[in-house]
Structure formats: C-alpha cells, structure tokens
Amino acid sequence: xxxxxxxxxxxxxxxxxxxxxxxxxxxxxxxxxxxxxxxxxxxxxxxxxxxxxxxxxxxxxxxxxxxxxxxxxxxxxxxxxxxxxxxxxxxxxxxxxxxxxxxxxxxxxxxxxxxxxxxxxxxxxxxxxxxxxxxxxxxxxxxxxxxxxxxxxxxxxxxxxxxxxxxxxxxxxxxxxxxxxxxxxxxxxxxxxxxxxxxxxxxxxxxxxxxxxxxxxxxxxxxxxxxxxxxxxxxxxxxxxxxxxxxxxxxxxxxxxxxxxxxxxxxxxxxxxxxxxxxxxxxxxxxxxxxxxxxxxxxxxxxxxxxxxxxxxxxxxxxxxxxxxxxxxxxxxxxxxxxxxxxxxxxxxxxxxxxxxxxxxxxxxxxxxxxxxxx
Numbered sequence: 001x002x003x004x005x006x007x008x009x010x011x012x013x014x015x016x017x018x019x020x021x022x023x024x025x026x027x028x029x030x031x032x033x034x035x036x037x038x039x040x041x042x043x044x045x046x047x048x049x050x051x052x053x054x055x056x057x058x059x060x061x062x063x064x065x066x067x068x069x070x071x072x073x074x075x076x077x078x079x080x081x082x083x084x085x086x087x088x089x090x091x092x093x094x095x096x097x098x099x100x101x102x103x104x105x106x107x108x109x110x111x112x113x114x115x116x117x118x119x120x121x122x123x124x125x126x127x128x129x130x131x132x133x134x135x136x137x138x139x140x141x142x143x144x145x146x147x148x149x150x151x152x153x154x155x156x157x158x159x160x161x162x163x164x165x166x167x168x169x170x171x172x173x174x175x176x177x178x179x180x181x182x183x184x185x186x187x188x189x190x191x192x193x194x195x196x197x198x199x200x201x202x203x204x205x206x207x208x209x210x211x212x213x214x215x216x217x218x219x220x221x222x223x224x225x226x227x228x229x230x231x232x233x234x235x236x237x238x239x240x241x242x243x244x245x246x247x248x249x250x251x252x253x254x255x256x257x258x259x260x261x262x263x264x265x266x267x268x269x270x271x272x273x274x275x276x277x278x279x280x281x282x283x284x285x286x287x288x289x290x291x292x293x294x295x296x297x298x299x300x301x302x303x304x305x306x307x308x309x310x311x312x313x314x315x316x317x318x319x320x321x322x323x324x325x326x327x328x329x330x331x332x333x334x335x336x337x338x339x340x341x342x343x344x345x346x347x348x349x350x351x352x353x354x355x356x357x358x359x360x361x362x363x364x365x366x367x368x369x370x371x372x373x374x375x
Contacts, residue, residue, distance in 0.1 A: 104205035184338030226255035256311030
C-alpha cells in the first residue's frame with residue numbers, strides 16, 4: 001500500500017462544493033466567491049447563509065436568518081449556570097468545548113438527525129457560540145451578562161455583549177471582516193475532525209465538539225495567541241526584531257508564519273494587515289503594528305516565509321479590546337459557520353471516513369516469549 005505524506009499532506013480525502021483553495025496562486029473562495037470579494041462587500045450573516053446554502057441570500061432570506069440567529073441567542077439556564085461555576089483558572093477553549101457539548105443535553109431535537117433538524121441545530125450553534133464566549137468572559141470578571149441587542153449585526157452584538165459598549169462603524173466592520181476571513185478553510189484539522197465525527201452519523205453537537213478540540217491546539221487555532229504574546233513581550237520594534245532573530249538562530253518557530261497549503265501570501269493576511277494598521281492608529285497601538293511589520297520583514301528575509309491568517313489577526317483583536325485568551329474562541333465563533341456547513345454537506349452524501357495506515361512495525365509472526373524469560 002502506497003504511503004501518504006506525513007500528516008496526510010497532498011491527500012484528497014473527500015469532495016466538497018464549499019471552499020476552494022489554490023495555494024500556489026493565493027486563492028481562497030467560498031462557493032466561487034473570492035475571499036477578497038466577500039471581505040469588500042459581504043456581511044458575516046451573508047457569508048453564513050452562503051456557506052449553508054451555496055448562494056447569496058435575498059433580502060428576505062437574510063432578514064429571516066438574522067431573526068433566527070437573534071431568536072436562538074439565549075443560552076439554556078443550565079449552560080449559564082455551568083459558566084458561572086467553572087474553575088477560576090479554567091481555559092477559555094476548554095470552557096467553550098464543554099459548554100457547546102452541554103447544549104445538546106438541553107436541545108429537544110438533539111437526537112433528530114434529519115436535514116430539517118440539523119439545519120435548526122446549526123442555527124442554534126451559530127447563535128449561541130458567541131453568547132457562550134462573551135458570557136464566560138463577563139462572568140469570570142465579576143460582571144453581569146449583557147442581553148444581546150436585536151438591532152445589531154452579529155459582529156456588533158458580539159463586541160457589545162463582550163465589552164458593554166456598542167462599537168463604532170469602523171470597529172464593527174473590522175470585526176465583521178475578520179469573521180468572514182476565518183469562516184471556512186476547506187479540510188483544515190478542525191473541519192476534518194468535524195467531518196470524521198459526522199461521518200459516523202453522530203450528532204452535530206458531537207461533530208462540532210470534535211472540531212473545537214482540534215482547534216484548541218497551538219498548531220491550528222492557538223497561534224494568534226502566541227503571536228500577540230511575542231509582540232507584547234518585546235519593548236520596541238527593534239527589540240522584537242532581535243528576539244525573532246535569536247529565536248530563529250535557536251531553531252524556534254515564529255508563530256503566525258508559513259502555511260501547509262499556501263506557498264504564497266495567505267490572501268486573508270492582506271486584509272488583516274490593513275485592519276491592524278487602521279485599528280492601531282485609532283487605538284494608539286501604532287507601535288504594535290510597527291512591531292508586526294518589522295517581524296514580518298525579518299522572517300520573510302531570513303526564512304522566506306509569509307505571514308498567515310494568525311499573524312495580523314492577533315494585533316487586530318488586541319486593538320479591538322479583546323482579551324488574549326479569547327482569540328482562539330473567537331476563531332471558533334467564526335469557524336462555526338464553516339464547520340456546520342461541512343457537517344451538513346457530510347450528512348447529505350455520507351460515507352464513513354476510514355483511511356488506512358502505512359504499517360511500519362515488526363512483521364507478523366513474532367514468537368511468544370514466556371514472561372519469566374523476557375528482559
């Protein structure tokens with residue numbers, strides 16, 4: 001049996017209509033809509049609808065989706081109670097993973113695996129994942145949970161229920177674009193985990209919980225936290241450059257650079273860099289952006305690596321006033337749209353995902369050695 005590349009690199013595991021990537025040309029599109037087109041024109045709600053339905057919504061369809069997301073935003077009391085009683089040092093991604101799983105216990109259609117029920121559950125998950133993140137942060141800070149504002153967009157409502165302040169138009173649009181950029185990315189580790197679980201005909205909550213577990217890893221969703229920690233740990237742009245050079249000399253990987261798929265600049269990084277610069281000026285974080293650009297240039301010069309989506313999302317989120325340990329949970333908030341789209345697609349044309357392994361162990365037929373004679 002022919003061996004696959006390490007990490008299944010280059011292996012086509014399924015067919016999908018949702019997301020297209022050309023890593024050599026820097027192309028990313030959702031159902032044929034280029035990511036630049038979506039970032040410049042769409043709202044996150046329109047992208048959610050696109051991922052779930054394969055087309056852009058009409059005004060009536062968009063209004064219906066927005067209303068559904070608002071209607072399903074409130075958490076079951078038992079989930080809120082859990083958030084109030086998590087251990088003081090609980091990690092945000094652990095809390096999110098557990099809370100999302102807990103949602104299934106209080107959903108009367110949790111075991112209904114019909115198309116209609118799964119679409120309803122996708123709406124619930126999309127609506128409630130943001131509420132989980134913002135409620136957790138406010139409760140751990142000793143603050144009251146803020147009920148959402150039905151007149152706000154998904155992006156604006158998230159920032160409002162997190163900070164207690166309604167964002168201005170620029171901050172709302174920046175966060176909206178960030179959610180669009182992170183919404184889907186083909187068979188990344190978390191999406192593949194979700195599809196593997198869904199392929200067993202397990203429920204959508206289990207599939208999404210699998211995805212969150214995969215996203216938690218620092219080689220996937222956790223990189224932007226490492227980026228901001230690197231930037232904040234340095235005193236100046238020049239200090240940041242020296243730290244990066246030292247780390248590279250010691251064979252330490254610099255977070256936020258390189259990608260398994262893109263061999264040119266990650267197209268999402270283009271928009272995030274612009275947003276990082278704009279927000280940096282508005283929030284007096286110009287030096288943070290300058291550090292970022294100097295680090296980018298250094299890594300590019302020395303290692304020929306480009307920044308990926310994580311690099312400039314770090315400074316963007318920081319300038320929005322988002323706590324560092326919520327960076328990865330926010331990735332999950334956005335990616336919930338893509339995860340649920342892939343899970344629904346998997347259910348519609350399901351086949352159990354069961355790859356083989358290239359065996360490299362001892363040959364069959366080993367002689368049994370009595371325990372007394374083993375060394």
